[in-house]
Amino acid sequence: MQIFEEYLKDKETNKPKSIILTKNYLKGFIRYVEETPVSLNNFSAEDFNKYIDWLINCHFEQNKNIELSWFKHHFAYLLTFFIWLNKQNISGFDLKHLITEESLNAIKNKIELKRQNNNIIPDIGTIFEQYKAYIEANDESKEAAKKLIIRDLLQFKEYAESKNKTFLDFTADDYEQLRHEWLKFQTYPSMPLAEQTLAKKLSNIKNFHYCLYNRGYVKTYHLSEWKGNTLLKYIFDQRSNKEPVKKRYYSNQEIIRAFKKYLNNESESITVYKQTIRDVYFFIEYLINRNKTIYKVNSDTLEEYKKYLLKYEYQPGFNYKPVLQLRQFASLKRFYNWLTFERYINENPLKDFKPLEYEIWLKDNIKEEPEHRDNVKWHDELMKGFLKYEQYKGLNEKTMLSHIKGCDHYFEYLERLGIEDIKDISKQNIRGYLMYLNSCKNRFDEQLSVNSKIKKIAGVKNFILYLEKFSFINELLSNTLEYPKQHQGLSTAGMTNSEISKLIESADGNDKRSLRDRTMFELLYSSGVRSNELCQLKINNINLDAGMVRVDCPKGGKDKERIVPIGHKACYWVRRYLREVRSNLPKSEYMFVNRLGKPFSTATVLIAVKNKLRRLHFKKKQIVTHSFRVACGTEMLKQGANLKIVQEQLGHRIIASTEKYIRLVPTDLKKAHEKYHPRS
Known part of the structure; x- marks a missing residue:
């Protein structure tokens, strides 16, 4: 609308800060003028009354705020607009004499009458679906935010059903009980929902209740005090009143046993369960070696642990990758969230841990990866010939890959000895390699299993047999490689x-x-x-x-x-x-x-x-x-x-x-x- 655009430009020159409020409060009137045959040049008191009726109906349909205070603000901006129209000789209509206490009371009566006439209440499912459809069609939020609103409403519906009620029957006490119980909402078990997120969730319930009130489905509006800052203050105050910590100290074994039980019941994935327990065990072992306990962990301890993880080698020359170090701290945060939630400790030392900041810290401090086989050329040609020979023998890809891994591990051992010529290998360093396998650990800081050792030795043995067969070495060395004893029979448990x-x-x-x-x-x-x-x-x-x-x-x-x-x-x-x-x-x-x-x-x-x-x-x-x-x-x-x-x-x-x-x-x-x- 061109007149309105001119008004905004003039407004922007004189009072630039009020532009946004002006747009918000006058967009309904502009829409009315565009959708109806009314003219600003001949605007009359009858047109104004028709506009009020139209505005009330629109607000009911869109579940918008129709408190009398909103109308007072709206009329103030509308009056300013008509004063400007008078100055521009566009309209001679005097709005001021129509905005009185009597007219405001008349509007209040119209709103109440509209609510009372809305006495045909659909069934609960229909009301819920209507509101969902309204959110999806009219809410200006992004799609992700709309989904969160609908999720919150579904949780509200489930909560009401758990109390053998419908949301139409909720009293002020019921809403207060809901607010108190939802304080326990968790992102995942033992991890309470963030204060701002919980406040937003409760705010979505408030908006839904206001819709029910606007449409006359409930007679009383109970949640006028549920405002943004008030909700946040309530959540912070309630969460600061924690239960006292447990009266006695618990041993590591007792705590881990209880944590395992909790994790077993709550964790959906066996992988997450095992990784979390393994990471916690690793951390406890770190504390024990430094004469510290779970209870005494603070920010300094965590900083030291970061540096320890950065330098830790689970095999000589092999450090944990950044993603595994991140996972270690994620597991610890979950563990300490649980300790705090169950009141073993009063404060969570990892409460302010930010994964993104830790990731940046790792990038700044990460140790360079050890050189890989691609950068070491002395045995590449031998490996190419070995692989061609294994393909000629008809071995499948899985077997050949296992042999490659075994050979790579052996070459790393030779490099540690300073050997860079295949003719320098001997029975002595092969026996040394077998002893070296006993000291090797996997990335979970566990000793290599017998099967893992056998696979590595099998790769090395087949490689040495190849060297002997094609005279790359003069000495018979393959017999030196002995497999560790493996239990015979069925190692796998059966079931009835x-x-x-x-x-x-x-x-x-x-x-x-x-x-x-x-x-x-x-x-x-x-x-x-x-x-x-x-x-x-x-x-x-x-x-x-x-x-x-x-x-x-x-x-x-x-x-x-x-x-x-x-x-x-x-x-x-x-x-x-x-x-x-x-x-x-x-x-x-x-x-x-x-x-x-x-x-x-x-x-x-x-x-x-x-x-x-x-x-x-x-x-x-x-x-x-x-x-x-x-x-x-x-x-x-x-x-x-x-x-x-x-x-x-x-x-x-x-x-x-x-x-x-x-x-x-x-x-x-x-x-x-x-x-x-x-x-x-």
């Missing part, structure tokens, strides 16, 4: 049929993740396939009509491919998974894929198993993905299956591997003992 049924049925299939897990578990148990075979399983290799699965990426290479049967229960869950979950994921030939369309890793399958096991509290602690395979073999043998049949089902190369399962099935031995032993 009842145990495995509980584990499988813990994934009820009520959501996408649960349905995916149920399908994986059913396939693992029914077919007895290995974890990596499940990850490489292709959709086209499953014949649901015949109940058969083709395993085309087995252990041992392509010549070990097999076709195995699966049960009707597994087929049912596969059909559901393909229809309800897999159809919404990226196109790929693989059965189980992530959002990028790449096949699952064995770690993903293991995490799914461990997450379910945490809730079941089985006494057996070593249950892993391979336990499904062990259970498949043992249960088939218990039911009288022929050993050769079980061998084919499991894909064992030699029957001796299958015979190990007989030890887990002692029923036949018991029967024979009762039949033939003289004192049975």
